[in-house]
Amino acid sequence: MNTKVSIAGVELKNPITVASGTFGSGMEYDEFVDLNLLGAVTTKGVANVPWPGNPTPRVAETYGGMMNAIGLQNPGIDTFVKRDIPFLKEKDTKIIVNVCGKSTEDYLDVVERLGDEPVDLLEINVSCPNVKEGGIAFGQDPKALYDITKAIKAKAKQPIIMKLSPNVTDITEMAKAAEAAGSDALSLINTLTGMKIDIKRRAFAVANKTAGVSGPAIHPIAVRMVYQVANAVKLPIIGMGGVMNTEDALEMIMAGATAVAVGTANFHNPYATVEIIKGIEEYMQANGVDDINTLIGCVK
Amino acid sequence: MNTKVSIAGVELKNPITVASGTFGSGMEYDEFVDLNLLGAVTTKGVANVPWPGNPTPRVAETYGGMMNAIGLQNPGIDTFVKRDIPFLKEKDTKIIVNVCGKSTEDYLDVVERLGDEPVDLLEINVSCPNVKEGGIAFGQDPKALYDITKAIKAKAKQPIIMKLSPNVTDITEMAKAAEAAGSDALSLINTLTGMKIDIKRRAFAVANKTAGVSGPAIHPIAVRMVYQVANAVKLPIIGMGGVMNTEDALEMIMAGATAVAVGTANFHNPYATVEIIKGIEEYMQANGVDDINTLIGCVK
Amino acid sequence: MGKIKMEAKIIRQDEIATDIYSMVIQAPEIASQAVPGQFIDLYSADGSKLLPRPISLCEIDRAAGTLRIVYRIAGKGTKEFSMLTSDHTITILGPLGNGFTKKDKKAILIGGGIGIPPMLQLAKELTCEKSIVLGFRDEEFLSEEFEPYGTVYKSSDNGTIGVKGTVMDAIREYGIEGTEIYACGPTPMLRAIQSYALEHGIEAQLSLEERMACGVGACLACVCKSKEIDDHSQVKNKRVCKDGPVFYAEEVEL
Amino acid sequence: MGKIKMEAKIIRQDEIATDIYSMVIQAPEIASQAVPGQFIDLYSADGSKLLPRPISLCEIDRAAGTLRIVYRIAGKGTKEFSMLTSDHTITILGPLGNGFTKKDKKAILIGGGIGIPPMLQLAKELTCEKSIVLGFRDEEFLSEEFEPYGTVYKSSDNGTIGVKGTVMDAIREYGIEGTEIYACGPTPMLRAIQSYALEHGIEAQLSLEERMACGVGACLACVCKSKEIDDHSQVKNKRVCKDGPVFYAEEVEL
Numbered sequence A, B: 001m002n003t004k005v006s007i008a009g010v011e012l013k014n015p016i017t018v019a020s021g022t023f024g025s026g027m028e029y030d031e032f033v034d035l036n037l038l039g040a041v042t043t044k045g046v047a048n049v050p051w052p053g054n055p056t057p058r059v060a061e062t063y064g065g066m067m068n069a070i071g072l073q074n075p076g077i078d079t080f081v082k083r084d085i086p087f088l089k090e091k092d093t094k095i096i097v098n099v100c101g102k103s104t105e106d107y108l109d110v111v112e113r114l115g116d117e118p119v120d121l122l123e124i125n126v127s128c129p130n131v132k133e134g135g136i137a138f139g140q141d142p143k144a145l146y147d148i149t150k151a152i153k154a155k156a157k158q159p160i161i162m163k164l165s166p167n168v169t170d171i172t173e174m175a176k177a178a179e180a181a182g183s184d185a186l187s188l189i190n191t192l193t194g195m196k197i198d199i200k201r202r203a204f205a206v207a208n209k210t211a212g213v214s215g216p217a218i219h220p221i222a223v224r225m226v227y228q229v230a231n232a233v234k235l236p237i238i239g240m241g242g243v244m245n246t247e248d249a250l251e252m253i254m255a256g257a258t259a260v261a262v263g264t265a266n267f268h269n270p271y272a273t274v275e276i277i278k279g280i281e282e283y284m285q286a287n288g289v290d291d292i293n294t295l296i297g298c299v300k
Numbered sequence C, D: 001m002g003k004i005k006m007e008a009k010i011i012r013q014d015e016i017a018t019d020i021y022s023m024v025i026q027a028p029e030i031a032s033q034a035v036p037g038q039f040i041d042l043y044s045a046d047g048s049k050l051l052p053r054p055i056s057l058c059e060i061d062r063a064a065g066t067l068r069i070v071y072r073i074a075g076k077g078t079k080e081f082s083m084l085t086s087d088h089t090i091t092i093l094g095p096l097g098n099g100f101t102k103k104d105k106k107a108i109l110i111g112g113g114i115g116i117p118p119m120l121q122l123a124k125e126l127t128c129e130k131s132i133v134l135g136f137r138d139e140e141f142l143s144e145e146f147e148p149y150g151t152v153y154k155s156s157d158n159g160t161i162g163v164k165g166t167v168m169d170a171i172r173e174y175g176i177e178g179t180e181i182y183a184c185g186p187t188p189m190l191r192a193i194q195s196y197a198l199e200h201g202i203e204a205q206l207s208l209e210e211r212m213a214c215g216v217g218a219c220l221a222c223v224c225k226s227k228e229i230d231d232h233s234q235v236k237n238k239r240v241c242k243d244g245p246v247f248y249a250e251e252v253e254l
C-alpha cells in the first residue's frame, strides 16, 4: 500500500501536513503527536524581522469554526533559523516553511536566507487577510500575484508553493497567474474574511475588526476551490480548509489535492493529524486502494 | 418602542423578512407562523416562464450549514401572479418579490409584469450560483451589474433591491456599481459556492457538482460584507446569511443592515422568524433601546 | 391542528437487527393526526447538523399518543439517534407528507429493506384481504409483526429468507394477486413494481425518497419527475415531501 | 507524562451561587501532574462550538485523582457545562499553563470574583503564613472553604460582604501585609495590585486571562504585552496559555 505523494519533487511519506499558523513549528504539538508520522510540518509564517502581530482579542469562535487576526506575529527569520529549523531537522518529516512579508523585498529576504537551510519547500503566504500591507494585497490581484511569484521563484533554491486567498471572484485566475509565473505547487485555501460583533458590548469580537474564518464551516468552499484549481492548472495542490477528519481529508484528495493540511482541527483535537493518517490507511485497506495517488482528483 | 424600519420608502413593521427560496411564498410556513407578524415576506425567485430547476439531489448538509442547487425552479410569472400574490395580499405584511432571469430581457419581462401588481419591493437575484446563464454572471462583474441594474430601474414601478453575490473579491465595488445605476436598496449575501464529495460513492453529493452554501457557517462572512457595504454606500441593506436567532439578527443590524432575512434557519426551526421578532423586542426592552433604527450600523 | 415541531420523549429504543433500530416516542399531537405512509423529521441535538432527517412512521398508536419509527444507521444523524435512550428527548416535526390512500381492494403490500417499516401501520389499518411481500438483503426483521395482518411472503438477496431474489421474484413465484399495490423501498424495486403494475393494469401507490431540506414543501429540494405538468410547479416536478412521498405509479417517472 | 486530552467522568456538580457552578471530575492522569494556578481546557459536546474553554483548577486531589473547577456561566459553552450531571463525561485537555510558584514568604492571596477559585488549591498547598483577600460583587461564594488555610478578608462592591469596595480597599482597611502576592481576578484588579506591588517592592504573581484557541502555545492568540522582548516571540508578547497564565508583576503590561 503506497501512501507516498510528491509535491514538486519532494516526497511526503503520506499526504498529511499541518496548516501554517495552527501548529507553531511543531514544538507544542510534539507532546501530543509523533511528528515523525507526519508527511510534512508546515511552520507558522516567518518574516525577515520579528513582527508583533495584532492587538488582542485575536480570535473568536464562530458557528462551526473560528476567526483569527493574529497578524502574523513571528520571531523573525534569525531566531527561526537558529531555533525552529534545527528542531524540525531532528524529525523524520519534510519541512515546509511558510513565508510572509510586507513588500516583495521582505519576501525575497526570507527566501534568500532559507536558501542554504535544510528546508524542503517554501510556502508563500500572499493571502493573509489580517495584515494591512502585503499579505492579501498580493493575493487578490492576478498581476500582483504573477509579479511576486516570478520574483520569488527567481531567488528561491527550494520549490515554491504559492498560497492562495479564497477572497476572490475567480480562484482559477489566481492559480493560473501563479502557474504562469513559475510556482511549483499551490496551497489553498487561506481564511475567508469575516467579522463578529459582540451585541452585549456593541463592539467587534476581535480587536482587528475583521478576521479570517477557518474550520469545518468553510470546508465546502475549500473543496470547491481545490476542485476548480485542480481542473484549471497542472500544479500539485496542498488542500486545506476545515479538514477535521479522515472523510474531510479524502474529500480534498478526491477533489484534486495531492496533500492535505490540517489546521483549526488541531485546536479541537491535538491528535487530529495522526488520526487522519491512520484513517486514510484504513480507508485504503477497506476499499482496496493500493496507491493513494489513484484517489487524487478521482471525482470529476 | 419603535421596531419599524424603512427600505426605500417602504415601511416594514419590524426588520425581519425571509430569505428568498427558503420560504416559498409563505403558504407552507403559514401553518407554523402568523405571516402577519413578519416585516415582509420575500418570495422564491420567479422568472418570466416556468423553470424546471436542476436534477436531484439538490441539497446536501454541510458542517453548520447546507448547500443547495435548486436551480431556481419556479412556476413562472403567470402562475405566480394568479396564485401567490393574492395569497400574500391577504396578509398584513409587505411583499418582496425575488426576480430571476437568464437574460436582461427575462428580468425586464418579470419586472414589467409586476408593475401593476400590489407588490412592495422587487429583489433582483443576480447572484444565484446554481444556474449556468444569467444569475451569478451579472453578479460578479461590476459593469454587468451596473448595466442590468440600470435597465431594470428604468422599467420598474416598485423600488428595486439588487441582491449581491458574496463570491467576489470586493463586495463594495459591486455595491457601488448597483448604487450608481440607481438601485434603491441592496440585499446580501446570496450563497457562497461550495462543493461536497461523497467519499463512499466517489461522486458529488449534489447533482449539479457545485452548490450554494448557506446557514450559520457563513454568518461571519455575511456580517463582514454587510459592514463593508454599509460603510461604502448610502443604500439601505437587507442583511442575510446564517441568521439563526436574535443575536445573529442584531449582529447584522449593528453591522449596518436595516432589515434582516432569515433563510436556512427556517428549515431547522420553522418558528425562527417570529422567535427572532420577539427576541429583538425583548432585547430592546432590556437594553432601553427605544428605536431599532438607532442600532443600525451602531458598531463602527 | 396541522404540522408541529415538538420535543418528544423517547419511550423505548431497541436494536432489532444489525444497525436497525426501533424507537417509540411520545407525541400525542402528531399521533392523533397521522396516517400510514406519512413521515416525521427528526432533528439532531448537535448544532453542526442542521437539516432534519425524514423517517417514516412504522406504527401510530393514537390511544397511547405514541409513534414508532424503525430506521437503519446510514450516517451521522441516524448514528446519533441510535444512541438515545429512554431518558432522552428528540425534536421532531410532523406529520409530514400525504400517506397512503386506503382502498377497499385486494391489496398487495410490498416493503423492501428499510421500506418495510412504513407498511406495518398500513397493514394494521387496511381491513381488506392482504398479501404482504417483504424483501430483505440477508437479515430478517419486523416480519413477525406483520403475520397477524395478512399472508406474509418473503424474499432475500441470498435466498436465506424466503425466495432468493427480489420482491418481484416472490410475487411471481407465489403467484400473488391483488388489485391495489402499496409499496415502499429502494428505487430499483419501485421501478420494477411500477412497470409490473402498469403492465398488468393494477393501481399502485409508491412511496418515494429524495434528499430534503425543509420537509414542508417550501424549498423545492426534494422533487421527483412527474409525467404531467404539475399544478404547483408548472413543470414536471412534484415535491416528495408535500405532494408525496406516496404517488400513483402512473404519476411519476422513476 | 505531559498534557493529555481525555474524557473525564463528572463526579458531581453543584450551583454554589447564582450562575456559579462547582464541578468535580475524575482525571487522575491530569491530577497527578497539576499544580495550583494551572488550568484545563473544556470542550463542548456540540459540534458548532469547536474552541475549548479554559477554566482554572480550583482543587486538585491527587490521591482521589480528581479535579475541581468553579466557573461562572458566561456564554453558550459554560451554559452547556452547567447542565451536565454525574451521568455525563466531559472532554478536557490539561494540565495547561505554568501555575503559581510557591514561595516560602509571608503570603497575600488575592482573588476577585471568578478569580477566587484558583486561589483555593494554592491556599491549601502554601505552608507559610497567609492572608487571604476575597473580592465579591454582591454574592459570597467559596469563602468558607478558605477559612482553614489562613485569615480571610473580604470586600464587595456594595459593602454587604466585608469592606465596601475592592480587594485593594480591604488590604488598606485591614492593613494586610506580606512579601509575596498571588492574585487572580479581573484586569482592573490585577492592574491595581501590580502598581501596589511595584510601589511597595513586594513580589507579585498575577494570573492573567486572554481569549485562546490552541491553549498550548502554538497559535499566538492569547498574548499579553511583556515589558521585555520575549525569548520565544522576539517581540514584547508572552503567551498567556503557555508562558502564563501566571506572570510576575514586573514582567507584564496590563
Ligand SMILES: Cc1cc2nc3c(=O)[nH]c(=O)nc-3n(C[C@H](O)[C@H](O)[C@H](O)COP(=O)(O)OP(=O)(O)OC[C@H]3O[C@@H](n4cnc5c(N)ncnc54)[C@H](O)[C@@H]3O)c2cc1C
Pocket (backbone or CB within 6 Å): B060, B061, C039, C051, C052, C053, C054, C055, C056, C057, C070, C071, C072, C073, C074, C075, C076, C077, C078, C079, C114, C117, C118, C208, C209, C210, C211, C212, C245
Ligand atoms: C420520506 C422519507 C422517509 C424515510 N423513511 C425512512 C425510514 O423509515 N427508515 C430509515 O431508516 N430511513 C428512512 N429514510 C431515509 C433516511 O431519511 C436517511 O437514511 C437519513 O436521513 C440518513 O441520515 P444520516 O444523518 O444518518 O445520514 P447522513 O448521510 O449523515 O445525512 C446527511 C444528510 O443527507 C440526508 N440523507 C441521507 N440519506 C438520505 C436518504 N436516503 N433519503 C433522504 N435524505 C437522506 C439526511 O437527511 C441529511 O440531511 C426516509 C427518507 C425519506 C425521504
Ligand SMILES: Cc1cc2nc3c(=O)[nH]c(=O)nc-3n(C[C@H](O)[C@H](O)[C@H](O)COP(=O)(O)OP(=O)(O)OC[C@H]3O[C@@H](n4cnc5c(N)ncnc54)[C@H](O)[C@@H]3O)c2cc1C
Pocket (backbone or CB within 6 Å): A060, A061, D039, D051, D052, D053, D054, D055, D056, D057, D069, D070, D071, D072, D073, D074, D075, D076, D077, D078, D079, D114, D117, D118, D208, D209, D210, D211, D212, D245
Ligand atoms: C487561563 C484562564 C482561566 C480561566 N479560569 C476560569 C475559571 O476558573 N472560572 C471561570 O468561570 N472562568 C474562567 N475563565 C474564563 C472562561 O474561560 C470563560 O468565561 C469561558 O471561556 C466562556 O465560555 P462560554 O462558552 O461560556 O462563553 P462564550 O462567550 O460563548 O465563548 C465564546 C468563546 O470566547 C471565549 N471566551 C469567552 N470569554 C472568555 C474569557 N473571559 N476568557 C477567555 N476566553 C473567553 C471562549 O473560550 C470561547 O472560545 C478563564 C479564562 C482563562 C483564559
Ligand SMILES: Cc1cc2nc3c(=O)[nH]c(=O)nc-3n(C[C@H](O)[C@H](O)[C@H](O)COP(=O)(O)O)c2cc1C
Pocket (backbone or CB within 6 Å): A019, A020, A021, A022, A044, A045, A068, A070, A072, A098, A125, A128, A163, A189, A190, A191, A213, A214, A215, A216, A218, A240, A241, A242, A243, A261, A262, A263, A264, A265, D213, D219
Ligand atoms: C490561528 C491561525 C493562524 C494562522 N496563521 C497563518 C500563517 O501564519 N500563514 C498562513 O499562510 N496561514 C495562516 N493561517 C491559515 C491556515 O494556514 C489555513 O489556511 C486556514 O486556517 C484554513 O485551514 P483550517 O480551516 O484547517 O484551519 C492561520 C490560521 C489560523 C486559524
Ligand SMILES: Cc1cc2nc3c(=O)[nH]c(=O)nc-3n(C[C@H](O)[C@H](O)[C@H](O)COP(=O)(O)O)c2cc1C
Pocket (backbone or CB within 6 Å): B019, B020, B021, B022, B044, B045, B068, B070, B072, B098, B125, B128, B163, B189, B190, B191, B213, B214, B215, B216, B218, B240, B241, B242, B243, B261, B262, B263, B264, B265, C213, C219
Ligand atoms: C434552498 C434555497 C433556495 C434559495 N433560492 C433562492 C432564490 O430563489 N433566489 C435568491 O435570490 N436566493 C435564493 N437563496 C439564497 C437565500 O435567499 C439566502 O441569500 C442565502 O441562503 C443566505 O441566507 P441563509 O444563510 O439565512 O440561508 C436560496 C437559498 C436556499 C438555501
Ligand code: FES
Pocket (backbone or CB within 6 Å): C211, C212, C213, C214, C215, C216, C217, C218, C219, C220, C221, C222, C223, C239, C240, C241, C242
Ligand atoms: S424538502 Fe423542501 S420542498 Fe421538499
Ligand code: FES
Pocket (backbone or CB within 6 Å): D211, D212, D213, D214, D215, D216, D217, D218, D219, D220, D221, D222, D223, D239, D240, D241, D242
Ligand atoms: S491559545 Fe494558542 S498560543 Fe495561547
